[in-house]
Amino acid sequence: MKMESKNPILDSQVEELKKEREYSVSRWENETAEEIQSFDDKHTQNDWIAYIAKYSSRNKGEQEAWRKDMIKVANIALAAVSAFDRKGGVETVL
Numbered sequence: 001m002k003m004e005s006k007n008p009i010l011d012s013q014v015e016e017l018k019k020e021r022e023y024s025v026s027r028w029e030n031e032t033a034e035e036i037q038s039f040d041d042k043h044t045q046n047d048w049i050a051y052i053a054k055y056s057s058r059n060k061g062e063q064e065a066w067r068k069d070m071i072k073v074a075n076i077a078l079a080a081v082s083a084f085d086r087k088g089g090v091e092t093v094l
Contacts, residue, residue, distance in 0.1 A: 013071075020075040040083040045091060048080035 005011045028036050043051075055072045059065035 017074050020071050051076045
């Protein structure tokens, strides 16, 4: 039996994030999950910060576009955390 959510707005936002994550992974349609992870794992913390800064500073004043970019920022942050966890918290130095 599924319990009713106490926060339907959060549930909706998490669903949006899942869709954005699926979309970003689908762009790598010819790559395996391991190849995608290997690509992400090569990014440094500074790389992730730069990607987040890029999307978080676009579309100021354009509310709907800015909101979409914030979903992208959440997706990038999730990818960064995933890479961090796979690497055991060890920074990649290039």
